[in-house]
Amino acid sequence: xxxxxxxxxxxxxxxxxxxxxxxxxxxxxxxxxxVPVGGGEGEEQRPWMFTLFAGGSxxxxxxxxxxxxxxxxxxxxxxxHGSSSVCEAKKGEFFTKVTYFQLxxxxxxxxxxxxxxxxxxxxxxxxxxxxxxxxVPPSVFRPxxxxxxxxxxxxxxxxxxxxVLEKPQGQDWASADKLxxxxxxxxxxxxxxxxDHYLAKSxxxxxxxxxxxxxxxxxxxxxxxxxxxxxxxxxxVGVEDRYSFYNDMGVIRDVFxxxxxxxLTLIALDLPVNLTNIPSAIEQAKLQVxxxxxxxxxxxxxxxxxxxxxxxxxKEIPESNITALVPTxxxxxxxxxxxxxxDVPFLLVSGKKLDERSSYIRIIFKDNDVCVSNCAEADxxxxxxxxxxxxxxxxxxxxxxxxxxxPRSSKKQIVFHIGHGPAKIPLISMSRSLLExxxxxxxxxxxxPEVFSKEHSYYGDYPQNFYHATPVNNADAYSTLIExxxxxxxxxxxxxxxxxxxxxxxxxxxxxxxxxVPRVYDAGDPASLLNFVVRGDNLEFAAEDxxxxxxxxxxxxxxxxxxxxxxxxxxxxxxxxxxxxxxxxLAREIEQAAESEIASKGVFHVAFSGGTTPVLLWQMLAxxxxxxxxxxxxxxxVDERCVRAAADTHSNLFQLDRQxxxxxxxxxxxxxxxxxxxxxxxxxxxxxxDRQYADSIRHALPNLxxxxxxxxxxxxxxxxxxxxQSPALNADSQTLVTVTEQGPKDTPRRMTMTLPLINRAKxxxxxxxxxxxxxxxxxxxxxxxxIKMGVVDKFPILGVNPGNGTLSWFxxxxxxxxxxxxxxxxx
Ligand SMILES: O=C1O[C@H](COP(=O)(O)O)[C@@H](O)[C@H](O)[C@H]1O
Numbered sequence: 164x165x166x167x168x169x170x171x172x173x174x175x176x177x178x179x180x181x182x183x184x185x186x187x188x189x190x191x192x193x194x195x196x197x198v199p200v201g202g203g204e205g206e207e208q209r210p211w212m213f214t215l216f217a218g219g220s221x222x223x224x225x226x227x228x229x230x231x232x233x234x235x236x237x238x239x240x241x242x243x244h245g246s247s248s249v250c251e252a253k254k255g256e257f258f259t260k261v262t263y264f265q266l267x268x269x270x271x272x273x274x275x276x277x278x279x280x281x282x283x284x285x286x287x288x289x290x291x292x293x294x295x296x297x298x299v300p301p302s303v304f305r306p307x308x309x310x311x312x313x314x315x316x317x318x319x320x321x322x323x324x325x326x327v328l329e330k331p332q333g334q335d336w337a338s339a340d341k342l343x344x345x346x347x348x349x350x351x352x353x354x355x356x357x358x359d360h361y362l363a364k365s366x367x368x369x370x371x372x373x374x375x376x377x378x379x380x381x382x383x384x385x386x387x388x389x390x391x392x393x394x395x396x397x398x399x400v401g402v403e404d405r406y407s408f409y410n411d412m413g414v415i416r417d418v419f420x421x422x423x424x425x426x427l428t429l430i431a432l433d434l435p436v437n438l439t440n441i442p443s444a445i446e447q448a449k450l451q452v453x454x455x456x457x458x459x460x461x462x463x464x465x466x467x468x469x470x471x472x473x474x475x476x477x478k479e480i481p482e483s484n485i486t487a488l489v490p491t492x493x494x495x496x497x498x499x500x501x502x503x504x505x506d507v508p509f510l511l512v513s514g515k516k517l518d519e520r521s522s523y524i525r526i527i528f529k530d531n532d533v534c535v536s537n538c539a540e541a542d543x544x545x546x547x548x549x550x551x552x553x554x555x556x557x558x559x560x561x562x563x564x565x566x567x568x569x570p571r572s573s574k575k576q577i578v579f580h581i582g583h584g585p586a587k588i589p590l591i592s593m594s595r596s597l598l599e600x601x602x603x604x605x606x607x608x609x610x611x612p613e614v615f616s617k618e619h620s621y622y623g624d625y626p627q628n629f630y631h632a633t634p635v636n637n638a639d640a641y642s643t644l645i646e647x648x649x650x651x652x653x654x655x656x657x658x659x660x661x662x663x664x665x666x667x668x669x670x671x672x673x674x675x676x677x678x679x680v681p682r683v684y685d686a687g688d689p690a691s692l693l694n695f696v697v698r699g700d701n702l703e704f705a706a707e708d709x710x711x712x713x714x715x716x717x718x719x720x721x722x723x724x725x726x727x728x729x730x731x732x733x734x735x736x737x738x739x740x741x742x743x744x745x746x747x748x749l750a751r752e753i754e755q756a757a758e759s760e761i762a763s764k765g766v767f768h769v770a771f772s773g774g775t776t777p778v779l780l781w782q783m784l785a786x787x788x789x790x791x792x793x794x795x796x797x798x799x800x801v802d803e804r805c806v807r808a809a810a811d812t813h814s815n816l817f818q819l820d821r822q823x824x825x826x827x828x829x830x831x832x833x834x835x836x837x838x839x840x841x842x843x844x845x846x847x848x849x850x851x852x853d854r855q856y857a858d859s860i861r862h863a864l865p866n867l868x869x870x871x872x873x874x875x876x877x878x879x880x881x882x883x884x885x886x887x888q889s890p891a892l893n894a895d896s897q898t899l900v901t902v903t904e905q906g907p908k909d910t911p912r913r914m915t916m917t918l919p920l921i922n923r924a925k926x927x928x929x930x931x932x933x934x935x936x937x938x939x940x941x942x943x944x945x946x947x948x949x950i951k952m953g954v955v956d957k958f959p960i961l962g963v964n965p966g967n968g969t970l971s972w973f974x975x976x977x978x979x980x981x982x983x984x985x986x987x988x989x990x
Contacts, residue, residue, distance in 0.1 A: 166210035168289040175298035176217025177229040184641035276315035336666035357657040361422035363643040365634035372603040396513040406479040453664035462701040466681035467492030469516040516686040521584030528575035592629040606632040746779035770799035773815025781823035802884035803837035805846035805912035857899040880958035884913030936978035
């Protein structure tokens with residue numbers, strides 16, 4: 164076989180990640196090939212050369228010293244590397260292979276890549292690749308990749324390129340989507356290796372093999388048998404020296420969107436039956452799960468922050484930049500919209516400065532066994548039966564007899580001990596009362612009870628009541644990741660589709676993140692303030708915080724503001740609250756209206772405006788609206804931008820679909836999209852899309868009366884796409900829909916319902932949120948409302964005046980009170 168030559172460029176080569184994990188992982192890869200002992204990839208006996216470059220912004224002399232320090236203190240020889248003297252010699256050799264490049268400008272990349280190419284071309288017969296590992300902050304991704312793409316033309320020399328990217332990949336769905344789009348313009352999906360080091364932890368890589376080896380277990384992994392799944396990642400450390408990073412991230416972005424969501428997919432996915440094409444079948448199965456996750460909601464999310472957070476953050480970042488409410492702890496209950504897992508709570512929990520360091524997944528089974536006779540004996544028998552069976556089969560399984568008493572089993576569960584915690588080594592533990600497991604070759608059974616700390620009770624049971632197995636290969640996660648990249652295997656990496664779907668799960672939580680006061684806890688949570696209970700779809704902290712519960716601040720100020728806001732605005736009903744509170748309240752009112760209309764006439768017609776204001780409302784509706792109603796609901800658009808409807812993120816329909824429609828059972832034939840894009844012709848007057856839409860309305864609603872219309876308010880007083888001074892404001896009663904040209908610069912052409920149509924609605928709600936609406940609300944109040952000459956031309960919203968229907972203003976505190984930070988108003 165021809166030799167292989169891997170050129171590794173480690174950007175951020177002297178950084179934290181490189182120091183702690185990456186150089187060791189690269190050394191492991193090097194040693195596996197140099198001295199193939201102890202788990203070396205057997206097939207790789209052919210020569211495999213490495214050229215190692217480190218890149219960074221420091222001056223070469225400084226960086227070289229740092230690299231030396233890393234090699235002296237962080238890269239270690241271990242048993243797996245064979246003889247220690249040989250290993251030490253190899254370590255020296257490895258270090259001499261590393262060349263550092265200071266990278267600022269495009270030309271620096273050019274020089275580095277030329278040098279790499281020279282090295283790779285030394286052996287013309289070798290199969291060559293370049294592996295660019297970006298162990299750098301996200302702000303460096305784009306410039307680094309652009310320079311690399313522009314300056315490094317490896318393709319001409321038949322050198323394949325792999326790009327390894329660390330998290331975070333974006334801050335939310337939109338930014339991740341943008342970044343992915345840019346990446347995919349430069350590289351192919353198969354070239355991208357997005358790391359999630361949890362996917363490479365030894366127990367985690369064994370979840371699917373373990374499931375596959377136990378087909379009887381598969382029959383139990385569903386809503387009939389599983390009570391709940393706990394996915395925990397507890398840490399004792401704080402944010403340490405990463406405050407400037409963590410300040411923008413918080414715990415949800417840091418570990419929920421990636422590690423914990425990925426772990427959930429591995430438990431929840433339908434094990435592919437077609438084992439011939441495993442990686443792509445697993446990819447598809449994971450995507451299916453991610454599509455079915457019902458996004459987290461406010462009531463199913465608890466947030467916390469350790470007491471010293473802001474104090475410690477202030478040592479690293481300017482106080483004015485500190486995000487005071489950033490959570491360092493969260494507990495979130497997710498559920499899946501799938502027949503297999505419907506209503507099974509997946510409890511995801513993670514936090515810093517907690518009482519112990521422990522990462523595990525625990526599948527807890529329902530207690531479905533009902534004993535009728537000889538129950539005391541049955542309990543005794545359950546506890547012993549597995550042992551008896553084991554004695555009978557011990558020859559086959561080589562399971563030794565236990566010498567100790569096996570106490571009564573209390574819970575049927577499987578615990579995947581990913582790291583730390585009561586297990587001293589990574590373990591998969593399964594209650595003996597559940598099943599006698601089979602193990603794949605990658606796991607070996609552990610009989611020694613010393614592998615867990617006995618003084619602890621073991622997740623509500625005794626260690627002896629479990630079968631335990633540990634991965635044969637317990638390599639560090641980064642060592643596994645590097646090996647997988649070298650081997651070109653992407654199963655333990657995150658694809659673009661997975662990344663984006665995972666962000667969608669969390670966008671919702673991120674939306675209320677900045678305005679939700681986390682519960683404050685002391686390091687180690689000695690007062691157990693973070694313990695919580697599951698009540699239906701809600702999570703609640705178990706104990707009231709006597710001392711300083713941040714959550715109390717909100718109700719008090721809420722009451723204060725409630726007292727200050729009147730019940731009417733411009734003579735019509737006004738509902739005030741936080742923007743989240745308003746979304747909940749409006750969703751509830753829409754739901755009640757739907758219930759009553761469906762009960763009386765079997766159908767409910769609702770029209771939504773676009774923009775960002777209704778997003779929270781849609782998210783609330785998607786969660787709270789019982790699915791049986793949606794089949795009777797017709798969804799209409801108040802207005803739409805003349806853009807490519809399905810593809811353009813400016814399109815109102817696109818957002819409506821992303822936030823609401825795809826999550827509910829509304830029949831597609833009930834979604835009435837404005838025909839702004841007909842075969843690529845955008846609001847072409849010849850096609851008369853506005854008249855078509857008006858005809859659909861006449862057809863579906865002969866009395867032209869919508870049951871509910873949700874409007875917004877622009878800072879200039881516009882509503883729907885009826886802008887100040889627009890001729891559309893003068894539409895006669897026969898013109899139900901029209902096209903206007905007066906929108907803002909980015910999307911001036913819009914299709915919109917007209918005032919005569921809106922004013923026929925049974926219920927109209929105007930949703931106004933955000934501080935930038937304070938000015939227009941003041942102007943409207945100053946105008947005194949009412950229809951005076953010219954006032955509608957100036958403030959189109961004042962033309963909304965349903966003749967036979969109700970009009971309610973939903974105005975949030977920020978819009979009503981302006982800039983004041985209402986959470987801390989009393990400080
Ligand atoms: O990705 C991350 O994980 C670490 C914890 O990883 P572990 O392998 O030590 O369990 C966490 O501390 C960090 O905040 C997060 O970014």
